[in-house]
Amino acid sequence: MITAKNTLPIKERLLELYSLHSDAIKGQSTPLSNRLRSNALSIFKEKGFPTSHLEAWRYSSLDHLLQTEYAFDFSNQSRSLEIESIFTCDVYDLDTFSVTLLNGWFVYKHAPLTRLSNGTIIGSLAKAMEVYPELIDKYLGKAAKIEDSELAALNTAFMQDGLFIYVPEHVKVEKPIQLINIVYSDTPVFLQPRHLIIADKHSELTLVHCDHSLTHKVSFTNTVLELFTEEGAIVNHYKIQNKGRNSALVTSNYFYQKQNSRLYSSIVTLNGGFTKNIIDATLSQPGCHSDHSGLYLADHNQHVDNQLFLDHAAPDCTSEQLFKGIVDDQARSVFSGKILVRRDAQRTRAYQNNKNLLLSDDARANTQPHLEIYADDVKCSHGATVGQLDPEAMFYLRSRGLCEKTARQLMMYAFAVEVINKINIQPLTLRLDHMVEKRLRGELSICDQCMIHCNSLEPTTFSIDLSKI
Amino acid sequence: MLSIKNLQVSIDGQTILKQFNLEVKAGEIHAIMGPNGTGKSTLASVIAGRDLFQVDSGEITYEGKNLFDMAPEERAREGIFLGFQYPVEIPGVSMANFMRTAMNEKRKHFGMEPLSGAEFLKIMEQKKKLVDIHSNLTNRAVNEGFSGGEKKKNEIFQMALLDPKLAILDETDSGLDIDALKIVANGVNKLRRKDNATIVITHYQRLLEHIIPDYVHVLFDGRIVKSGDKELAKQLESKGYEWIKKEILV
Numbered sequence: 001m002i003t004a005k006n007t008l009p010i011k012e013r014l015l016e017l018y019s020l021h022s023d024a025i026k027g028q029s030t031p032l033s034n035r036l037r038s039n040a041l042s043i044f045k046e047k048g049f050p051t052s053h054l055e056a057w058r059y060s061s062l063d064h065l066l067q068t069e070y071a072f073d074f075s076n077q078s079r080s081l082e083i084e085s086i087f088t089c090d091v092y093d094l095d096t097f098s099v100t101l102l103n104g105w106f107v108y109k110h111a112p113l114t115r116l117s118n119g120t121i122i123g124s125l126a127k128a129m130e131v132y133p134e135l136i137d138k139y140l141g142k143a144a145k146i147e148d149s150e151l152a153a154l155n156t157a158f159m160q161d162g163l164f165i166y167v168p169e170h171v172k173v174e175k176p177i178q179l180i181n182i183v184y185s186d187t188p189v190f191l192q193p194r195h196l197i198i199a200d201k202h203s204e205l206t207l208v209h210c211d212h213s214l215t216h217k218v219s220f221t222n223t224v225l226e227l228f229t230e231e232g233a234i235v236n237h238y239k240i241q242n243k244g245r246n247s248a249l250v251t252s253n254y255f256y257q258k259q260n261s262r263l264y265s266s267i268v269t270l271n272g273g274f275t276k277n278i279i280d281a282t283l284s285q286p287g288c289h290s291d292h293s294g295l296y297l298a299d300h301n302q303h304v305d306n307q308l309f310l311d312h313a314a315p316d317c318t319s320e321q322l323f324k325g326i327v328d329d330q331a332r333s334v335f336s337g338k339i340l341v342r343r344d345a346q347r348t349r350a351y352q353n354n355k356n357l358l359l360s361d362d363a364r365a366n367t368q369p370h371l372e373i374y375a376d377d378v379k380c381s382h383g384a385t386v387g388q389l390d391p392e393a394m395f396y397l398r399s400r401g402l403c404e405k406t407a408r409q410l411m412m413y414a415f416a417v418e419v420i421n422k423i424n425i426q427p428l429t430l431r432l433d434h435m436v437e438k439r440l441r442g443e444l445s446i447c448d449q450c451m452i453h454c455n456s457l458e459p460t461t462f463s464i465d466l467s468k469i
Numbered sequence: 470m471l472s473i474k475n476l477q478v479s480i481d482g483q484t485i486l487k488q489f490n491l492e493v494k495a496g497e498i499h500a501i502m503g504p505n506g507t508g509k510s511t512l513a514s515v516i517a518g519r520d521l522f523q524v525d526s527g528e529i530t531y532e533g534k535n536l537f538d539m540a541p542e543e544r545a546r547e548g549i550f551l552g553f554q555y556p557v558e559i560p561g562v563s564m565a566n567f568m569r570t571a572m573n574e575k576r577k578h579f580g581m582e583p584l585s586g587a588e589f590l591k592i593m594e595q596k597k598k599l600v601d602i603h604s605n606l607t608n609r610a611v612n613e614g615f616s617g618g619e620k621k622k623n624e625i626f627q628m629a630l631l632d633p634k635l636a637i638l639d640e641t642d643s644g645l646d647i648d649a650l651k652i653v654a655n656g657v658n659k660l661r662r663k664d665n666a667t668i669v670i671t672h673y674q675r676l677l678e679h680i681i682p683d684y685v686h687v688l689f690d691g692r693i694v695k696s697g698d699k700e701l702a703k704q705l706e707s708k709g710y711e712w713i714k715k716e717i718l719v
Contacts, residue, residue, distance in 0.1 A: 396557040396611075399517050400571040400627065401545035401578070410570065414561025414610075 010066045011048045015041075017072055018157065024074040025158060028130040036141040040156035043146055050150045059334040059366045060276055060305040065248045068218050070190035076105040076126070076161060095427075096178035096208060097122060103183060104191035104221070105161050119168040122177060125196055128164035135166055139198055143226040143254035145280065152252045155224040159194035162223075167203040167233075176206040176236075176425055181223075183247065188218040195225040199233035199261075206236040208428060211251075213244045223251040229261035231285070237265040238423050240432070243272040245300065252278040259285035259314075266422050268432060269296040269304050270439050276305040283310070283317040283345075294323040295419035297439050298331035298363075305334040308352075312345040315375075321352040324419055326412055326440075328359040337382070338370040345375045352382040357389065357415060389415075412440050470495050470666050471516075471635055476527035478508075478515055485511045487691045489527065493635070496663045500677055500702060501670045503688035504710045509670045510554055512688070513639040517551035518544050531635070545571075546578040548634030548665075552624040552641045559611040564623070565593065567611050568630050575631065596629040600656035618649035625656035632660075637668045642676035654679030674706035687713055 008016065018025065018041060026034050052061040097114075099122060100107040106124035113123030113131060121132065129136050146153040163179050183189065199205045213219060229235050243249055249272055255263055269275050281290045296304040310319045325333045335354040356365035369382035389411050397407035416436050423429045476489040485508045493499055503509055515522055516529065518541030529536040536544065559567070572592075573583040584592070593607060602622055612620050621641050628636055641653055657667060657680050669680055677685070677699060685701040686693045689710075694717050695701065705713070 390557075393557045393559050395517075395519055395541065396553065396559070397567070398541040399545055399551050399553075400567070400631065401542050401574045402571055403542050403574065404540075406570060406574065410562055410567070411559070414559060417561045 010070070011044075014072075014154070014158075015045060017074075021074045025160060027126055027160060030129060030133045030137050032137045033129060033140055036146075037157050037159070040146045040153040043153040044150060044157055047150045047153070049154075056278075056307055056336070059332070060274075060303065062248075062274075065218075065220055065274060068188045068220070070218075070220060071185070071187045072190055073103065073105075074160065077103075096176045097173075098178040098180065099123070099163060100180045100182065101162065101193055103185060103189055104193040106163075113164070116173075118171045118173070120171060120173055121164065121166040123164055124161055125159075125164040125194055126161040128166075128196070132164075132166070135198065136196070139226065139228055140196055141226075143228065143256040143280075143282070144224055144252065145254065149252060149278070151222050151250055152224050152254075155192045155194060155222050155252070158192045159224070160192075162194040162196070164195070165197045165205065165207070167199045167205045169201045169203060169230075171200075172204040173206070176208050176428075178208040178210065181209065181211045181221075183213040183219045183221060183243075185217060185219065189220075191219065191221045191223075193221070193223050195223070195227075197225065197227040197235070197237075199227075199229050199235050201230045202232040203230070204234045206425065207238070208425070209237065209239045211239070211241045211243055211249060213247045216244050216246055218246045218248075219244075220248045221250065223249070225251065225253045227253070227255050227263075229255070229257045229263055229288075231259045231261060233258075233261045235261075235263050236424065237263065238425070238428065239265075239267040239277075240270070241268065241272055241275060242270045242435075243275070245271070245273045245302065247272055248274040250274075250276045250278070253280065255279070255281040255290065257281065257283050257285070257288040257290060260287035262289045262291075264291045264422070264424075265293070266419060267294040267306070268419070268436075269294070269298070270435060271297075272302060272304065274303045276307065279306070279308045281308075281310050281319070283312050283314060283319065286314045286316045288314070288317040290317070290319040291422075292319070292321045292323075293419045293422045294325075295416050295436070296323075296325040296327075296333055297416070297436070298325065298333055299328035299359075300331060301329070302331045303334075304332075306336075307334075308337040310337075310339045310350060312339065312341045312348045312350060312375075315344060315346045315348070317345065318349040319351070321354075322419065322422075323354045324356070324415060325354075325365065326357045326359065326416065327363040327365055330360075330362045332363070333365045335366070335384070336368040336370065338372065339380055339382070341371075341373040341375050341378050341380065343374040346377045348375060348378045348380070350378075350380045352380075354384045355415070356384075356386045357412065358386060359388075409437075409440055413437060416440070470532060471668075472528075472530045474528050476515070476529065477525040478511055479523050479525055480511075480521060484525070485522070485691055486515070489692050491686070491693065493666050493668065495634075495666055497684065498661070498667045498669065498680060498682045500680075500682035500685045501668060501688055501693075502672065502674075502685060502702060502705060505672065507688045508691045509672075509688055510639055513551055513554075513637045513668075513670055516544075516637055517541060517549060542574070543578075545631070546575045550628050550631055550633035550636045552621075552628060552636065552638040554640040554643065556612045556615075556620040556624055558613045558615070560613045562611045564607045564609060564611055565589075568593070568607075568627065571627075572630060593630065596626065599659055600625050600629045601652050602626050617644040618646065621645055622649060622652055622656075625653050629656060629660055634665050635668070636660075636665070637670065639670045640672065641669070642671055642673065650676065651679060674702045677702045689713060689717065 050057045112127035144152045339350045354367045367384040471493040473491040478486040569589045687695040
């Protein structure tokens with residue numbers, strides 16, 4: 001039940017908004033995209049938001065997040081904003097091609113799309129729909145599974161803007177591309193950014209995707225990312241999430257891999273109210289490697305859910321999943337990892353591991369490994385641990401003169417660093433190292449990078465209480 | 470330096486050490502020998518401050534202070550070092566970071582400034598040379614993937630860096646080939662001074678050919694049943710522990 005007065009339930013409200021604003025929403029989309037859109041809308045109309053009756057949402061209910069009266073925005077209000085006035089990325093020495101989305105909309109001073117000399121196209125998805133309809137029609141919506149995902153369907157119905165990247169064949173993009181995704185609003189906002197990343201044959205791309213909120217207000221972000229790695233392409237996809245405690249962030253990542261392509265994805269969740277990362281990777285042709293790692297640090301009432309589905313649809317592919325988390329207070333973490341090995345996917349190697357450190361009696365971690373194997377020559381393994389710090393190791397450190405607190409910090413840091421080390425951009429690794437250390441000491445705030453200096457009355461420093469282990 | 474009087478220790482209601490007495494003075498090397506399961510490692514753990522054990526009665530004073538009033542880290546900073554029988558692997562923590570933290574915590578304890586990175590590296594290289602360790606242990610995570618010999622050498626290296634007053638080496642010789650054994654023994658001998666002491670816990674006499682003890686104690690059934698000099702170790706080697714057992718029963 002929606003309690004806010006004079007409002008329809010959010011699903012009905014969205015449907016009404018769609019019919020009122022369909023011209024703005026459709027914008028310059030291609031006819032094919034618009035057919036996709038109306039198909040997606042009818043799926044959402046039929047299914048609505050996911051409920052906790054669904055297996056994928058059993059431990060991660062959205063109900064309380066859908067009670068808010070959200071504001072929606074169907075036109076780009078912020079494209080020429082001076083983004084530096086509200087936010088700067090303070091990763092020292094990180095040399096990237098940086099683009100910013102503010103409340104789901106591309107911010108640009110000059111051109112909405114940039115074409116690098118090597119042919120790489122970077123920019124606004126809304127503009128790309130206009131300028132590169134053939135690429136859009138070839139890829140958009142081809143990886144996202146709107147039949148199976150209510151939120152992906154909703155996003156597809158309403159998609160307007162987001163990041164678009166196309167890397168041509170044999171091009172290695174030297175600098176990482178950094179997407180800074182900022183939520184900044186005085187009113188609760190409901191955002192649906194849509195990203196489309198295409199790495200054509202034998203190309204290489206590193207994408208750093210940072211999610212920040214510069215607001216303590218409630219926000220709901222329903223993101224869909226589709227990433228295609230064509231034959232022989234190599235893509236690193238790093239996500240850093242440092243959001244306010246009233247933010248809800250659901251990201252559905254659809255990765256579609258072709259022959260001999262390699263994907264390395266890492267998600268570091270430092271803060272957030274409700275965070276759910278859905279990873280759906282299809283290894284569609286032989287020789288693919290798909291590597292997924294994640295680190296989450298959750299305390300207070302934070303909720304972090306990582307849900308993975310690795311579809312081994314072709315022979316001789318490998319995949320790895322490593323997700324680690326530290327959970328304190330009443331926080332909760334959920335991990336579910338499914339590996340599907342189809343009948344033809346012989347010689348599959350697929351490994352999965354989820355490790356959780358629980359620091360309080362009320363902290364909870366749910367972990368569900370799931371293997372479904374139809375081929376016979378397969379090596380798969382999964383492991384899950386929920387535990388506390390190893391007392392033998394603690395004693396070893398203390399016997400060398402380290403006090404209990406230092407020993408714990410060192411061990412927790414060591415626990416976390418395995419995931420950080422998977423990131424192969426050194427300045428970013430160093431910065432994350434530092435952020436994780438700060439986070440573990442309870443000194444990391446979402447306000448760190450904000451230039452607004454709003455003197456918020458509600459400090460958002462989270463701390464993991466070390467004395468409770 | 471260390472004085473243990475009438476110590477009785479148990480775990481889960483089972484008594485492991487009883488009526489245990491030991492006096493260790495500066496400059497001395499004591500060897501504690503005995504069959505498996507007689508309480509040798511328990512003794513080492515209790516001195517270092519492992520909380521798995523229940524101290525039922527007795528006292529341990531270290532440099533005049535009641536050891537039981539001190540947390541494990543305080544004991545370490547005050548100069549007690551335990552060389553572990555089974556050094557723990559700690560993935561993700563580099564040896565250099567660990568040792569620098571440990572040395573600086575000790576310095577802080579004595580009101581000294583922390584070592585800079587460069588100062589620490591210099592000391593580390595000196596100590597590596599001192600104990601004849603040439604391998605690159607220091608860039609790796611603590612004991613992770615180390616061979617048995619490397620782990621034990623690493624204990625000696627840590628001992629060299631922390632420069633303890635009282636070192637307790639718990640079965641540091643077990644599982645070592647002769648070359649590794651010589652490196653370990655050499656380290657102990659080089660670190661020996663008039664103002665520090667060592668307790669070597671061992672099952673075999675082998676190590677005591679390289680580290681010459683001033684006293685040899687035989688631990689049996691939770692207490693010291695016989696003490697002597699290095700000749701006692703040789704007797705044990707030739708006659709075995711059965712000889713002692715018979716002697717006690719008589």
